[in-house]
Amino acid sequence: MIAADTIHYCIGLSASLVLGLVSGSFLTMLTHRIALRLLPLWQTESNGPTTTPERAWRSCCPRCGGVIPWYRNLPLVGWAIGLGRCSVCRQQVSLRYPVIESVTTLVVMVVWATQADPWRTAALTLVSLWLVALSVIDAETRLLPDSLTLSGLWIGLLLSVMPVASMPGPSGAIIGAAAGYALLAGLNCAYRLVRGHDGLGGGDCKLLAMLGAWAGPAALPVVLLLAAGGGCLWLLVRRWPGTGGDNHLAFGPWLALAGWITLVWGHERFYL
Template sequence: MSMSANEWLACMLLTGLVAGSVLNCVIWRLPVMMRRADSNTKEDGFPERFNLFLPRSCCPCCLQTIPFYHNIPLLSWLLLRGRCHHCRVSISLRYPLIELTTALCTGWIAWCWPPGWYALCLASGSWLLIALLAIDLEQMLLPDVLTLPLLWLGLLANLHGAIAPLADAVVGAVTGYLFLWIFYWSFLLLSGKEGLGYGDFKLLAALGAWCGWQRLPILLTAASLAGIGLFLLLRLTGRLREDGAFPFGPCLAIAGWWQMVTPLAMW
């Protein structure tokens, strides 16, 4: 039986809320797992068996297990008034924001695209971008374990040219990576400083796989303008690092997401 537009939208909004809760887990745990792998040590206060699945959901401060009725997306944070039930430490506003953002982004996809393969790919790609955005904002890190699946998913989504012909998607991935790679080395040779991270190359390659090479100039222009705005905001609020470095991944993610999910007919 076919799904009505309202049913499709409601289903995607609910799925987005649940996905946002899962993303909060990924955003917190993945950087910890990566630090452990790099340093080969587990002396960080977390349990020895620590991954995306174990231990069960717990408070990052007191590490007490969170019961399922305190882990309902958005609702639990509101009922608990933003504090851990056990230690009463404030729960970061990031948790409800990620859940709400994921739900709204998933709902927008349902509004723009009918039920089908591409809409599901878009939802999955959007969730990866939200995780990348949040991790880069907090850690200035774009993990390969997220950027590479985003790239392959983009190529798979365009297998039948949903948003760009497959050939354009492949060229977009190569062009996106090479463009920032050339910029990185040119800036390094001229200034002696690193202007970007390698994760940015891979993220733009992934977005090129989704959007095709033709949309990359618009994407980069929008991301650059967003980057200037973020730089000024961080500087005005005193949150800019002493070396002037700031995460460019969120700017790429936002500009790229809009290119990915918005049908050409709406431009």
């Protein structure tokens, strides 16, 4: 006879799978439409989309403008049904859609599998969706929209006054937000004095402020260390002889990944 705990675990795992797929499908739409608002259209699609920002608010192909049927909008399944091609123009559909859906599903399931407190599970699921969206947008546009960074910051501050397990209190969240912004803003000022131009964008400072509100000031050194280390390794890979890489790096995805790791597994173990 199957134990009750096993049944509950399977039900929860299935629920997190469905939630991740649905959320990932929503994020593919949200990040694309925000990108259209942030940059001129020809900068958001490398293959030259023909969809205007206004038309893009419908579920349609970003290249030919053909309306996508509902079954093609099913997470992962819709992309697989069409073999990665638009049903109207038969052009290749970007891999961003299944990749975002898969990554979102993975992070939601990891949060569910690693957290015991239901309130913290819900909170970390929410911030995980924010971080995935910010990572995608920054990777595609080199911009971090205030609508996501500042809303994530305020949600973290609001949760600090609620009984959410392992979340910093109000003072810790406020100090963490202020310290996160000040750290990167100060580093950028020093870089500008030496090099004569900015090395970081204001969105990176706001993202670290958001993470400081969620994780507290003690987690910020770990977040910066992981983000800087990951970013440097990625630059080395991109600049490997024969790859033709450059020195430009979207730092937001690395901050988001480092913050997510710190929130899910805790910053304390990195000090050991």
